[in-house]
Amino acid sequence: MTFATAAAVSESFVPLSVPVDAGRAAVRGEFATVLTLRHAGARPVRLRYELVGRADAPVVVLAGGISAHRHVAANTEFAEKGWAEGLVAAGRALDPASLRILAFDFLGADGALDVPIDTADQADALAVLLDHLGIDRLHGFVGYSYGALVGQQFAIRHRARVTRLVAVSGAHRPHPYAAAWRALQRRAVALGQLQCAESHGLSLARQFAMLSYRTPEEFGERFDAAPEVVNGRVRVAAEDYLDAAGAQYVGRTPVEAYLRLSESIDLHRVDPAAISVPTVVVAVEGDRLVPLADLVGLVEGLGPFGSLRVLRSPYGHDAFLKETDRIDAILANAFRTPGENA
Amino acid sequence: MTFATAAAVSESFVPLSVPVDAGRAAVRGEFATVLTLRHAGARPVRLRYELVGRADAPVVVLAGGISAHRHVAANTEFAEKGWAEGLVAAGRALDPASLRILAFDFLGADGALDVPIDTADQADALAVLLDHLGIDRLHGFVGYSYGALVGQQFAIRHRARVTRLVAVSGAHRPHPYAAAWRALQRRAVALGQLQCAESHGLSLARQFAMLSYRTPEEFGERFDAAPEVVNGRVRVAAEDYLDAAGAQYVGRTPVEAYLRLSESIDLHRVDPAAISVPTVVVAVEGDRLVPLADLVGLVEGLGPFGSLRVLRSPYGHDAFLKETDRIDAILANAFRTPGENA
Numbered sequence: 001m002t003f004a005t006a007a008a009v010s011e012s013f014v015p016l017s018v019p020v021d022a023g024r025a026a027v028r029g030e031f032a033t034v035l036t037l038r039h040a041g042a043r044p045v046r047l048r049y050e051l052v053g054r055a056d057a058p059v060v061v062l063a064g065g066i067s068a069h070r071h072v073a074a075n076t077e078f079a080e081k082g083w084a085e086g087l088v089a090a091g092r093a094l095d096p097a098s099l100r101i102l103a104f105d106f107l108g109a110d111g112a113l114d115v116p117i118d119t120a121d122q123a124d125a126l127a128v129l130l131d132h133l134g135i136d137r138l139h140g141f142v143g144y145s146y147g148a149l150v151g152q153q154f155a156i157r158h159r160a161r162v163t164r165l166v167a168v169s170g171a172h173r174p175h176p177y178a179a180a181w182r183a184l185q186r187r188a189v190a191l192g193q194l195q196c197a198e199s200h201g202l203s204l205a206r207q208f209a210m211l212s213y214r215t216p217e218e219f220g221e222r223f224d225a226a227p228e229v230v231n232g233r234v235r236v237a238a239e240d241y242l243d244a245a246g247a248q249y250v251g252r253t254p255v256e257a258y259l260r261l262s263e264s265i266d267l268h269r270v271d272p273a274a275i276s277v278p279t280v281v282v283a284v285e286g287d288r289l290v291p292l293a294d295l296v297g298l299v300e301g302l303g304p305f306g307s308l309r310v311l312r313s314p315y316g317h318d319a320f321l322k323e324t325d326r327i328d329a330i331l332a333n334a335f336r337t338p339g340e341n342a
Numbered sequence: 343m344t345f346a347t348a349a350a351v352s353e354s355f356v357p358l359s360v361p362v363d364a365g366r367a368a369v370r371g372e373f374a375t376v377l378t379l380r381h382a383g384a385r386p387v388r389l390r391y392e393l394v395g396r397a398d399a400p401v402v403v404l405a406g407g408i409s410a411h412r413h414v415a416a417n418t419e420f421a422e423k424g425w426a427e428g429l430v431a432a433g434r435a436l437d438p439a440s441l442r443i444l445a446f447d448f449l450g451a452d453g454a455l456d457v458p459i460d461t462a463d464q465a466d467a468l469a470v471l472l473d474h475l476g477i478d479r480l481h482g483f484v485g486y487s488y489g490a491l492v493g494q495q496f497a498i499r500h501r502a503r504v505t506r507l508v509a510v511s512g513a514h515r516p517h518p519y520a521a522a523w524r525a526l527q528r529r530a531v532a533l534g535q536l537q538c539a540e541s542h543g544l545s546l547a548r549q550f551a552m553l554s555y556r557t558p559e560e561f562g563e564r565f566d567a568a569p570e571v572v573n574g575r576v577r578v579a580a581e582d583y584l585d586a587a588g589a590q591y592v593g594r595t596p597v598e599a600y601l602r603l604s605e606s607i608d609l610h611r612v613d614p615a616a617i618s619v620p621t622v623v624v625a626v627e628g629d630r631l632v633p634l635a636d637l638v639g640l641v642e643g644l645g646p647f648g649s650l651r652v653l654r655s656p657y658g659h660d661a662f663l664k665e666t667d668r669i670d671a672i673l674a675n676a677f678r679t680p681g682e683n684a
Contacts, residue, residue: 039571116571176565177558180580184549188530191546195537204533207526208550216519216633223518227608229381229458234605238522263576266569291558 026052026075026096033128035107039267040115047129048105050078052088053096058139060094061102061126061154062087063147064320066261067253070103086324093331099139104129106146108261111254117264119146123153130161137161140335144168144320145290146261149268155277156270165275166334168282168320168327171294172301173269178289181212182262189259202255203246210245212289215316272301279305280334282327284319285312309333368394368417368438375470377449381609382457389471390447392420394430395438400481402436403444403468403496404429405489406662408603409595412445428666435673441481446471448488450603453596459603461488461610465495472503479503482677486510486662487632488603491610497619498612507617508676510624510662510669513636514643515611520631523554524604531601544597545588552587554631557658614643621647622676624669626661627654651675 030048037043050070062072064083073088074081075096088094088101107125108117130138141162143151148170155165174182185205192201223237279302283295292310299306309330313319320327372390379385392412404414406425415430416423417438430436430443449467450459472480483504485493490512497507516524527547534543565579621644625637634652641648651672655661662669 115574116576175558175562176578176580177553177561179569179578180561180565180584181553183578183581184546184553184584187546187549188533191530191533191537191539191542194539194542197533197536200533200536204526204529207529211519211523211526216517219519219522220517223522226611227521229609232457234458234608236521236525236608237518239525242522242526266576266578267571269568 026050026077028070028078031132033132035121035125035128037115037121038118040117043113043115045107045113045125046110047107047125047132048110049102049129049133050104051100051102051133053100054098055100057098057100059100059102059135060140060142061104061138061151062094063103063106063141063143063150065145065147066106066109066258066265067249068103068106068144068147069109070105072101072103083321087328087331092328093335094142094328102129102133102135102138106150106261108264109257111256114256114260116267117260119149119153119264119268119270120157122150122264123157126150126154127158127161138163140164140166142166142168142331143170145170145317146265149265149270152270152272152275153268155279156274159276162277164334165277165279166282166331167279167298169284169287169290169295169317171290172272172298173294174266175289175291175294178212179266181208181289182266185209186259186262189255193255198255199250202253202258203250205258206249206253207242207246210242213317215286215288215314217286217314218316221314272298272306273303275302276305280307280309280330282309282311282320282330284316285310286314287317287319289317368392368419370412370420373474375474377463377467377470379457379463380460382459385455385457387449387455387467388452389449389467389474390452391444391471391475392446393442393444393475395442396440397442399440399442401442401444401477402482402484403446403480403493404436405445405448405483405485405492407487407489408448408451408600408607409591410445410448410486410489411451412447414443414445425663429670429673434670435677436484436670444471444475444477444480448492448603450606451599453599456598456602458609459606461491461495461606461612462499464492464606465499468492468496469500469503480505482506482508484508484510484673485512487512487659488607491607491612494612494614494617495610497621498616501618504619506676507619507621508624508673509621509640511626511629511632511637511659513632514614514640515636516608517631517633517636520554521608523550523631524608527551528601528604531597535597540597541592544595544600545592547600548591548595549584549588552584555659557628557630557656559628559656560658563656614640614648615645617644618647622649622651622672624651624653624662624672626658627652628656629659629661631659 028050052075068083072082072084141151148167151165185208188205189201192198225237227234227236281299283292299308313323315322370392374388377387394417410425414424414426483493490509493507527550530547531543534540567579569576569578623641625634641650655665657664
């Protein structure tokens with residue numbers, strides 16, 4: 001195979017030559033550029049991406065939550081598990097044998113960009129990335145959570161470059177209650193930073209975030225055991241799980257990345273009427289971060305360009321990552337529907 | 343008037359002599375005793391109470407959330423506002439002109455009892471307090487939130503001493519999701535203690551608790567403004583409110599009181615079938631801490647002794663403190679229904 005390595009494509013565009021049958025083959029790259037950010041002016045940034053699938057296939061961008069990254073699924077080049085394992089796979093709507101799947105690390109994800117980052121900035125970064133890769137137009141943009149917000153901005157700011165949008169569990173603006181929840185997570189980080197317990201604070205923030213990502217139904221089923229008194233302190237059944245979730249997150253997330261991307265969700269505000277790309281909005285009933293009513297508001301604002309799919313899941317905001325079969329069915333349907341100029 | 347002062351009744355029982363028309367008159371007292379606690383053995387404690395209303399009237403105990411205390415409402419002796427202002431008032435179901443209202447500081451509320459405290463311990467403390475005051479039997483026990491848990495325990499452990507129970511927004515056991523939420527609040531306190539920023543940690547814990555006490559509906563209405571970027575950081579609309587809530591709480595709450603009473607909620611587990619006192623269970627649809635389904639479970643377990651009232655309120659778990667007219671109507675009805683041996 002003739003894949004460029006990440007090092008080889010760094011700083012310059014290397015045309016890709018991918019065998020037609022190499023559906024799972026992939027290439028990574030990164031390059032430096034300067035972006036003008038909405039809240040912080042011109043800043044040097046590095047853009048990092050991974051592209052998997054046939055070179056001649058239509059390109060679909062897949063963008064996830066603030067903890068997601070460019071590696072969506074294991075492939076022949078990069079064997080580690082990705083964050084959308086099971087959704088990007090043979091036989092799925094996002095099958096690398098028939099589509100080229102592009103994913104990228106969000107601006108700020110490396111912790112090196114310690115300024116307010118807007119979802120508009122992410123959309124502009126993607127446009128620069130597409131130029132870099134010689135991709136004129138996307139067959140689709142599938143965004144989940146934060147990725148859905150970025151997709152909305154991309155549809156507004158780079159209208160001519162995308163045929164359809166699937167926006168899962170992300171509204172045109174954050175709900176004030178969810179924004180307050182995130183603000184308190186950021187305060188937990190700040191408390192940790194007071195005296196060199198930065199990772200402790202980040203862990204606590206992540207644990208609070210987990211409560212917003214999941215549902216009481218799931219906790220009710222999993223953590224039904226009676227509390228224990230350990231060393232004179234009460235310890236409830238979910239604490240082992242929360243400890244593990246916090247520790248795992250701290251091990252892979254720079255504090256500044258967490259803070260700036262969390263803020264970025266709260267900065268997001270777009271006018272749905274400004275989106276004129278066919279858009280499938282997917283809502284999860286029971287999502288405690290993104291209420292169904294807000295996604296109904298988004299669809300109403302989209303007018304003729306919007307349609308709504310609702311699913312109920314005990315996984316709440318995390319349903320996209322957990323309800324693989326049901327999400328895949330929704331994506332398959334979305335890609336069967338003709339996009340504009342598809 | 344002939345009221346004993348708090349100092350005068352301290353350490354000893356002073357029979358009360360209250361004029362028949364002095365419905366708003368009140369007496370406070372406190373005394374030392376030794377209680378055998380479920381998780382910590384025999385401990386010296388101080389019990390503090392306030393009693394308001396006619397000496398010859400039936401006695402009703404009113405017990406609130408973990409932040410509540412013995413002063414339920416302003417009266418002629420103690421003019422400061424209480425935590426149940428508006429519910430204990432002339433013309434209300436809890437009118438000191440027709441009932442004697444007894445309230446007490448929870449064990450641990452002074453921060454001096456730094457051990458696991460069970461709701462059973464609170465019920466036993468109340469029994470000791472009733473002995474001290476020469477009160478054989480309660481006309482009723484009205485408990486809200488933590489107070490509802492204490493009421494359940496009192497009905498089980500001191501069956502002969504209470505005629506009816508009204509249990510508002512408190513189930514027979516905590517929901518695992520709510521328990522996890524509280525555990526993380528306690529972790530915020532622990533993080534603050536690690537940083538020599540104890541009040542900072544307590545403030546953050548309280549702010550997280552506020553999210554569980556209120557609802558997204560209320561936040562959606564109150565905090566709809568766009569975020570601001572202040573000193574390079576994103577600040578969302580609810581943060582001023584959360585700051586104030588945290589600061590106010592820190593000013594009046596010992597850290598150990600908060601930790602031990604928060605734990606106490608999570609230690610609570612009773613068998614509803616063990617309660618054989620007529621009980622009105624009041625549930626608030628939309629309460630994020632105590633789901634309606636759990637209160638339905640409580641009522642089912644109560645069998646012939648239970649009845650359910652449900653109200654919907656944007657104030658969620660705090661509805662008892664906010665929906666004064668509707669709660670009063672429920673209480674009036676509960677007290678019109680004959681209790682056993684009433």
